[in-house]
Amino acid sequence: MAALDTQTSGHTCKSILVVEDEPTIRENLKMLLELEGFSVYTASNGEEGLKVLRTIPRPCLVLLDLLMPVMNGMEFMEAKSHEITIAAIPVCFVSGVAEKPDMSKAAAFVKKPIEFGGLLKFVRQYCGIPNKEAKNP
Amino acid sequence: MSNSNDDKEPKNSEKPLDVPHKRRFIFTDTDAEDLFLSIMNTARDPLVILDEELRVRIGNISFYKNFHVNPAETDGRLIFDIGNGQWNISKLRSLLEEILPTKKTFDDFEVDHEFQEIGRKVMLLNARQVVGPAPVSEKLILLAIEDVTEKTAAIERARRLANIVQFSDDAIISKTKNGVITTWNEGAEAIFGYTKSEAIGKSIEMLDAPETKGETMRIINRIIGGEVVHNFETKRIRKDGRIIEVSVSISPIKDTAGNVIGASKIARDITVVKQLERQRDQALKAREELIAVVSHELKNPLTTITSSVDLAKRVLPLEKGPEKAQKLLDNIYVAAHRMARITSDLLDVSKFESGHFPLELATVEAITLIEEVITLSLPLALDKAIRIEKHIAEEIGDIVCDRDRMVQALLNLLNNAIKFTGEGGVIGVDVYRVNDQIRFQIKDTGCGIPAEQLPHVFERFWQAKHKQYLGSGLGLYITKSIVETHGGKVGVESRDGEGSTFYFTLPVSNKAITTAPATKAA
Known part of the structure; x- marks a missing residue:
């Protein structure tokens, strides 16, 4: 849960909160984003996610799984919207749900299995980092 | 032959016949x-x-x-x-x-x-x-x-009608305004278990099930009030106490002055039909749930596999990692993605077949749709040095569709075309108007499809007979389902050895429903 200040890419450090109950996916997302130079905080359910959000410096994005024990993603969204200090932090759903979720309060929806290239493009865009490596001509 | 020597009298004359009164027949007087x-x-x-x-x-x-x-x-x-x-x-x-x-x-x-x-x-x-x-x-x-x-x-007709009523499998019962049973056919005997002599003269209320108490008389009162009750599904109780499900239609019996003097009821035993319907619904629901759970539960381990491979490739220094290791990781990555594709295809098929396939409709420019799909397919095409030739008519118009689903339908066709076109080949993407329809057409230069296979390519689990191109066999079926759900038509033309042309048409939209979200491709 600690913020690791890896500045491998050299740009200003931006932080991201990953809320995901599956430990391996949580760890992989953390590793990927850290490789890209982000500070990554993690939580294993919505309740824990809220606790972390209240204590850490404002992250530029929350990656949120929807189906989780204790407090699911939609409940997290509802609770977050009532806390003025964190309500405005953008959230991207990352889920394998079959039905497209209610997107009214979400910035984006990334389907599982996650396609890293697409996810990174979106994260960089949201965190104000230019997508320098344009893969496709 | 005509025996008539007297043609003053037409045979079928409408006017009264002129019977010759003047002639004497019998009487002298x-x-x-x-x-x-x-x-x-x-x-x-x-x-x-x-x-x-x-x-x-x-x-x-x-x-x-x-x-x-x-x-x-x-x-x-x-x-x-x-x-x-x-x-x-x-x-x-x-x-x-x-x-x-x-x-x-x-x-x-x-x-x-x-x-x-x-x-x-x-x-x-x-x-x-x-x-x-x-x-x-x-x-x-x-x-x-x-x-x-x-x-x-008239007597014969009445007798036949009586026979139909008497021997109908449906219960046909008549009763007075006060609910006293006056007729009771064989169908009624079979459905409710009372014989004719047991039923006639009794109150129709004896058929009310505990949970529908008073319903028969309420219905009679509605009939007297001028209402018609048609195919009303409810519950009744048999003589042996068994509760049955019935569909009843009730109409008034009137006297010659038009006053309602009673009611006639036709009741059909639908217990078995209802049971089968419930079983079918349960089975469909169970299957849907199973597929949803399985595919969702598969997604997490698949995500772990694909993301681990992705990460491994990123952290593995190329100079140290032998090419073989890279190749193995690629294999795992491709296989995991294929599994992911199949689970999500299965989920889609289960949705089509259960009829639960919601569309998020919006007005979408046909041109942005096809551009997005081409952009998404480009990496695959570039891998095989395939050239995509676009021919998109100007001012092509809009369609009303679920954008994500329509991208999926087109991507299935374009990725298929890339799959079946050889290295360095060409794929034609044509979009043009045919009257009030927009036609999306994707022409590959692959091996083509034998004529006898053509009618089956849009069927579930159809796969081209080339071992190296394994898929779920659901892609074309899904494309067809998506297009048809949007009121469009799919088709294919192909000559064995000369490539195939897959196409579909969708109606041009006349009015905007909402503005499509600006999903930027790449």
Whole structure:
């Protein structure tokens, strides 16, 4: 849960909160984003996610799984919207749900299995980092 | 042949026949004959008087009218000869020639005869052998013919109807305004278990199930109030206490003045149908749930596999990692993605087949749609150095669709085309208008599809017979389902060895529903 200040890419450090109950996916997302130079905080359910959000410096994005024990993603969204200090932090759903979720309060929806290239493009865009490596001509 | 020497009298004349009153038939006294003729012509049933040799002496107006003959054709002729021998009826012959001479009279003999010109007639015959007035005192035969054709037909119809009612598998019951059962057919016996004698005279309320108490009388009151109850599904109780599900239709029975005096009910036992429906719904739901759970549960481990491989490739220094390791990781990555594709395809198919396939409709520019799909396919095409040639007509128009689903449908076609086109090949993407339709067409330069396979390519689990291109066999089926859900049509043209052209058409949108979210591709 600690913020690791890896500045491998050299740009200003931006932080991201990953809320995901599956430990391996949580760890992989953390590793990927850290490789890209982000500070990554993690939580294993919505309740824990809220606790972390209240204590850490404002992250530029929350990656949120929807189906989780204790407090699911939609409940997290509802609770977050009532806390003025964190309500405005953008959230991207990352889920394998079959039905497209209610997107009214979400910035984006990334389907599982996650396609890293697409996810990174979106994260960089949201965190104000230019997508320098344009893969496709 | 026409026996008529007198063509003043058309046979089927609508006007009353001019019966020649002036001729003397039986009576010497004119007044007596006039009176007699008046009596004859006042009778509504056909009457005819024959002489001893069974020749027609005279008929009344009703006789001529009913049997479409006239005096000129009949008078003085043998009854069996008149109207081209139409009256040569064996039963009539035996009545007149055998029974009458001995018994002098016969009553209510039914004769059913098919007349050539007037069709089938059912007649009740009465006859009397009499002696005419003096001084001649000849023997005469009075023959009264009652036409009961209509009456017999009505009775027959009623009997048939009664049979249908009696032996119907549906319960057909009638009851008074107060709910007293007045008729009860075999269907009712079978469905409710009460015999006719057990049911008639009882209250219809005995059929109310505990949970529908009072319902039968409420329905009767609604009928009296002028309502119609049609295919109302409810529960009733049988004599043996078993609760059954029935579909009932109830209509009023009215008297001739139009007052409701009761109600007739048709009830069908739908217990088994309902059970089967519930089983089917449960099975469909269970299957849907199973597929949803399985595919969702598969997604997490798949995400772990693909993201781990992705990460491994990123952290593995190329110079240190042997090419073989990279290749193995690629294999894992491709296989995991294929599994992911199949689970999500299966989930889609389960949605189509359960009919639960919601569309998020928006107005979308056809051109942005195809551009997005081409952008998404580009990496795959570049890997095989395939050139995509676009031919997109200008001002092509908008379509109303679920953008994500339509991208999926087009991507299936374009990725298929790339899969089946060789290295360095060409794929044509054409979008153009055909009247009020937009046609999306993707032409590959692959191996083509044999003619006998063409009708099956959009079926579930159809796969091209090339081992190296394994898929779920659901892609084209999904494309077809998506397109058809949008009111479009899919098609394919192909020549074995010369590539294939897959296409679909969608109606051009006339009005914008909402603005499509600006999903930027790449």
